[in-house]
Structures are given as structure tokens and as C-alpha cells.
Amino acid sequence: AVITHNLIGETPYAELHIFNVPSGEIRQTQSLLPADFPTDPPNEIGNPQTEMIQAIGGMVWSPDGTRLAFISGHNGTSADVYIFEASSNQIQPLESESGAAGLLSWSPDSKWLVYSDLQTFGGEAGYLSNGIFALGVADDNSEQAIRLDFPIAYPNDVIRVGWRDAETILLSSHSFIAGARGLYSWHIPSNTVSNHLPETLELSVPVYGAFADIAAFIVPDLGENIPLTAGFYLAPLTADEPILVYEGEFYSVQQVNASYFKLIGTPGELLLNANSL
Numbered sequence: 001a002v003i004t005h006n007l008i009g010e011t012p013y014a015e016l017h018i019f020n021v022p023s024g025e026i027r028q029t030q031s032l033l034p035a036d037f038p039t040d041p042p043n044e045i046g047n048p049q050t051e052m053i054q055a056i057g058g059m060v061w062s063p064d065g066t067r068l069a070f071i072s073g074h075n076g077t078s079a080d081v082y083i084f085e086a087s088s089n090q091i092q093p094l095e096s097e098s099g100a101a102g103l104l105s106w107s108p109d110s111k112w113l114v115y116s117d118l119q120t121f122g123g124e125a126g127y128l129s130n131g132i133f134a135l136g137v138a139d140d141n142s143e144q145a146i147r148l149d150f151p152i153a154y155p156n157d158v159i160r161v162g163w164r165d166a167e168t169i170l171l172s173s174h175s176f177i178a179g180a181r182g183l184y185s186w187h188i189p190s191n192t193v194s195n196h197l198p199e200t201l202e203l204s205v206p207v208y209g210a211f212a213d214i215a216a217f218i219v220p221d222l223g224e225n226i227p228l229t230a231g232f233y234l235a236p237l238t239a240d241e242p243i244l245v246y247e248g249e250f251y252s253v254q255q256v257n258a259s260y261f262k263l264i265g266t267p268g269e270l271l272l273n274a275n276s277l
Contacts, residue, residue: 034076055079
């Protein structure tokens with residue numbers, strides 16, 4: 001699936017093309033803009049046309065490869081979520097909230113699609129969300145919609161850290177100082193939120209290792225009173241307290257293959273086995 005677009009000039013356009021590889025056979029083509037989209041779209045935060053331009057282009061295949069969720073504004077009112085069904089070659093609307101859809105994420109079993117209904121993509125406060133939703137997508141494309149009941153997520157949105165299992169997604173609040181604050185899990189069917197790291201804790205965006213049900217993150221040296229010493233931490237999600245692995249100044253952490261984290265800091269580049277430390 002690829003998107004071609006030109007939003008500058010007399011005839012702005014944006015189109016989704018879905019094709020087979022390697023034959024190049026076109027399976028489906030879909031315009032992503034309404035037919036009457038203006039030739040000189042505004043650039044105003046909160047303007048529906050501005051937000052539509054920001055939203056279109058968001059797309060993600062379900063892990064099982066049977067569905068493509070994408071965001072389109074061709075209905076003429078807002079940027080909404082649509083589903084391309086590979087087996088039938090059909091496109092179906094999936095939601096039509098008032099704002100622009102964004103931040104799509106499929107569950108590992110392809111049965112839940114999480115997205116946000118955004119007031120705006122821009123502004124000094126970052127993304128502003130009318131709601132974070134999980135859609136339970138059945139084989140016939142019927143859906144069950146659940147809105148995240150979590151006041152800390154609104155009006156600012158939250159970071160999707162990863163999926164803990166097929167029904168639980170990990171979330172973290174945005175921070176303009178360190179990247180993220182705290183770590184939470186949202187069990188979608190019951191609409192319950194569990195806290196794993198306190199919201200007051202400034203940290204890098206956590207990296208989740210499903211192999212050990214553990215999160216890795218960095219606490220920066222902010223030169224002020226913070227709950228944890230600056231350094232690199234692992235947080236088993238079944239434990240009460242995170243583990244300080246290395247004290248000091250670190251810049252980034254990423255997962256490497258099945259059971260290792262790579263971290264970079266003043267000590268150099270380190271490869272850590274998360275199971276044995």
C-alpha cells in the first residue's frame with residue numbers, strides 16, 4: 001500500500017494505491033480527499049481541512065495481513081478510519097468521529113484497532129484528543145467501540161508503547177522534558193487501567209520487551225529532585241519497583257532481537273541480556 005499526493009497547486013490530490021508484489025497488479029485505488037477540497041488549503045491549527053491534511057496517510061496492516069486500516073477524508077467532513085478487506089477487495093468505513101483520526105495501532109491478534117479522535121495534530125500542547133478508542137473488528141467488519149476511561153489522557157493524547165498481549169496496550173503520558181511520564185496498561189475489554197510507573201516520573205519513552213514482560217527506560221539527570229536516580233532501568237511489569245541497572249547518563253535504549261536491549265550513554269554502547277542482566 002502506497003500513497004501518492006500533491007497538496008500544492010491548482011489540483012491538490014492524495015490517493016491510496018494497493019497492489020500485489022511482485023506482479024504490480026492494482027487491487028484498489030482510493031482518493032483520500034473530498035472532490036471539492038480547496039486548491040489553496042488553509043494552514044490553521046484546528047481547521048478541519050488543515051487537520052485532514054495532517055491525518056491522511058496514516059495506515060497500518062493488521063498483523064495477519066488481511067486488513068489495511070487507513071485514514072481518509074474523501075467523505076468530505078473529517079478524516080476517518082476505513083478498512084480495506086484483502087479477501088473481498090472492498091473498502092468499508094469503520095468510524096466517523098467529529099475530529100481527525102490518527103495514531104492507528106492493531107493488536108497482535110488483529111482483533112482490536114486503537115486510534116485517537118484528535119482535535120488537532122499541532123499546537124504547543126501537542127496532540128489534543130477528543131477520545132482514544134479501541135474498535136473490536138469482527139470478521140464481517142462489524143465493530144465494538146470502547147473509549148479509554150482515563151482522565152490523564154485528555155485533552156492531551158498518550159504515547160502507545162506497545163501491546164502487552166492481545167487485549168492490553170501499554171501507554172505513557174507525553175513529556176516535553178524527558179519524552180514520557182509514567183507507564184500504564186489498558187485492558188480493553190474491561191476498560192480498566194493499571195499503573196506500572198508513577199505519572200510523576202520523568203523518563204524516556206519506555207521500550208517494552210514482551211519476551212520477559214519487562215519495560216526498559218532511562219531516567220535523565222534533570223538537575224532537580226526526581227523520584228529515581230538518573231540511569232538505565234528495567235521494570236518487570238509484574239513487580240512493584242523498577243530495577244536500577246546502571247547509574248549515570250544515558251541517551252537511548254532500543255530492543256535488539258528476542259531478549260536484548262541496546263543502550264547508549266557516557267559509558268559507551270552496551271548490550272544487555274534482559275533475562276540474566
